[in-house]
Amino acid sequence: MTRPPPPRSVRHAWLTALIVLAAVLLGPARAAAPPDRERWYVIELAGQPAGWMMSSQGESEGAITSVSRMRIEMRRGATAVVMETSSTAREKPDGTPIAIESEMKFGTAPVRQRITFEGDKATVVSSQGGQDVSQDVALKGDWLMPAAAERFVRARVAEKADPITVRTVDASTGFQVIEVTRRGFEPARIEIDGKPTDAVKSRSTTSAVPGLETTEYSDAEGIPLRVETTMMGIKMVMSATTRERALGLRAGEMPELMVRTFVKPDRAIGHARRTTRASYLLSADEGQPPLPPTLGAQAAERLADGAVRVRIDVGAPAPAGADEAADEAFLASSPAVNTGDEELRRLLGLAIRDAGDDRAARAEAARAFVSRYIRKKSLSVGFATASEVARTREGDCTEHAVLLAALLRADGTPARVASGLIYADQFAGEREIFGYHMWTQALLTGADGVPRWFDLDATLPPGGPATDATHIALSVSSLGEGHMQESFAGLAAIMGQLRIIVERAE
Numbered sequence: 001m002t003r004p005p006p007p008r009s010v011r012h013a014w015l016t017a018l019i020v021l022a023a024v025l026l027g028p029a030r031a032a033a034p035p036d037r038e039r040w041y042v043i044e045l046a047g048q049p050a051g052w053m054m055s056s057q058g059e060s061e062g063a064i065t066s067v068s069r070m071r072i073e074m075r076r077g078a079t080a081v082v083m084e085t086s087s088t089a090r091e092k093p094d095g096t097p098i099a100i101e102s103e104m105k106f107g108t109a110p111v112r113q114r115i116t117f118e119g120d121k122a123t124v125v126s127s128q129g130g131q132d133v134s135q136d137v138a139l140k141g142d143w144l145m146p147a148a149a150e151r152f153v154r155a156r157v158a159e160k161a162d163p164i165t166v167r168t169v170d171a172s173t174g175f176q177v178i179e180v181t182r183r184g185f186e187p188a189r190i191e192i193d194g195k196p197t198d199a200v201k202s203r204s205t206t207s208a209v210p211g212l213e214t215t216e217y218s219d220a221e222g223i224p225l226r227v228e229t230t231m232m233g234i235k236m237v238m239s240a241t242t243r244e245r246a247l248g249l250r251a252g253e254m255p256e257l258m259v260r261t262f263v264k265p266d267r268a269i270g271h272a273r274r275t276t277r278a279s280y281l282l283s284a285d286e287g288q289p290p291l292p293p294t295l296g297a298q299a300a301e302r303l304a305d306g307a308v309r310v311r312i313d314v315g316a317p318a319p320a321g322a323d324e325a326a327d328e329a330f331l332a333s334s335p336a337v338n339t340g341d342e343e344l345r346r347l348l349g350l351a352i353r354d355a356g357d358d359r360a361a362r363a364e365a366a367r368a369f370v371s372r373y374i375r376k377k378s379l380s381v382g383f384a385t386a387s388e389v390a391r392t393r394e395g396d397c398t399e400h401a402v403l404l405a406a407l408l409r410a411d412g413t414p415a416r417v418a419s420g421l422i423y424a425d426q427f428a429g430e431r432e433i434f435g436y437h438m439w440t441q442a443l444l445t446g447a448d449g450v451p452r453w454f455d456l457d458a459t460l461p462p463g464g465p466a467t468d469a470t471h472i473a474l475s476v477s478s479l480g481e482g483h484m485q486e487s488f489a490g491l492a493a494i495m496g497q498l499r500i501i502v503e504r505a506e
Helices: 015-023 147-157 245-247 322-326 342-354 360-372 388-393 397-410 486-493
Strands: 037-047 048-060 063-076 081-089 099-104 113-120 121-128 131-138 164-168 178-192 195-206 213-218 223-233 234-241 279-283 298-302 310-311 415-427 430-445 450-454 472-477 497-504
Touching: 015 099, 037 245, 048 147, 048 245, 081 147, 113 450, 121 164, 131 472, 147 164, 147 342, 195 223, 245 322, 322 360, 342 360, 342 388, 342 397, 360 397, 360 430, 397 415, 397 430
Parallel strands: none
Antiparallel strands: 037 048, 037 234, 048 063, 063 081, 081 099, 099 113, 113 121, 121 131, 164 178, 178 195, 195 213, 213 223, 223 234, 279 310, 279 497, 298 310, 415 430, 415 472, 430 450
């Protein structure tokens, strides 16, 4: 008997998590360049060079300008996948924010942002392909612009403070205020470009990725010399170097990382695309796995031994909570999901023209449309916005999920994306594995008048099931401004460590 092919997925959710979280974790170094000097770093993944980062700071015309640029490149087979970010932050000498301009390139077209400040509010204008989206973001509590944050850290280092906590802004992957804490300072000696160097070792955590710890080696003024962390089972190292070495990386040296994130369960799952009920035990190589959300068709519970049991019943999704049902974020327009885009609205008309008035039928029509519409299943797209996908018709699981979420919202149906795992009989030379994946969830009200979250996977073919019981959600996100990281933090905390026992799948 021939098994159905795996969904067009299992490719980019892991990549998106990696590049987004890399930008966040390396943020403190981007904000720590001494005045009138460039600092260059080489970035390594799994022991191989994968990119570079540069930061600089200067003062002119009554303003301090902090510039950062980063590029990470990796390979899936012969295909290079590239993430690039850059930002320019301007502030007054006393730290008063003026503006931040940034550019992010995860897909084929860059997303540009300009952030201006007024009191405790930031106005973020995102532009891509001629489409602008403007949002106001509330800034809670005290926080510092990059140059002010660098001065604060330098002063606290001089005072030999321990710990040192600073709240600053990060605009490399969307705008957010993050808190970074360094503690446990002790002398150390490391090699930088082959030369023994005195350093101060500390441990660092960030609010952007709770539970993930980074080891930092800094100079006497607190400027990072080397940063080490492990995400998704992959060791990431950033080391100070020269401009020439940082830019001298050759494409042939870039690492291939996808297969190492696959999870091999204790047994195979037959007819995976037709499973409707399942139960899994999740454990981790070290510590406890994070507790997945209980939502829709999925229920999760922590067991006495620290493992997690996840039960999925596709035919019986639980009612949504009152707060979720009323949350306007799931209908809002954002840079990732620009519901005001005329091209998206044109596509919506094509998708639902024969679907009638039933919300569930319209949602399934939109899912089937996206499955057919994205015709180029590209490995080179890291994370594209819905507006970009509408025009390029290119991408993989993340692009399917985001485009479907945009169409659903444009039609008035609350939607979000789920990041987690899906089972595949075979993929990328591996057999019977779980790979990291993204899909869409729609909030639909049934005949009983109760709203429930329904899983809709646009990578699955039209005419078949919209989901199956091998979809294990680890996190969900509205894809609002600054919320992309929250969707991937759950993935980063467990990738490379997860173990799955299949208790039941039918």
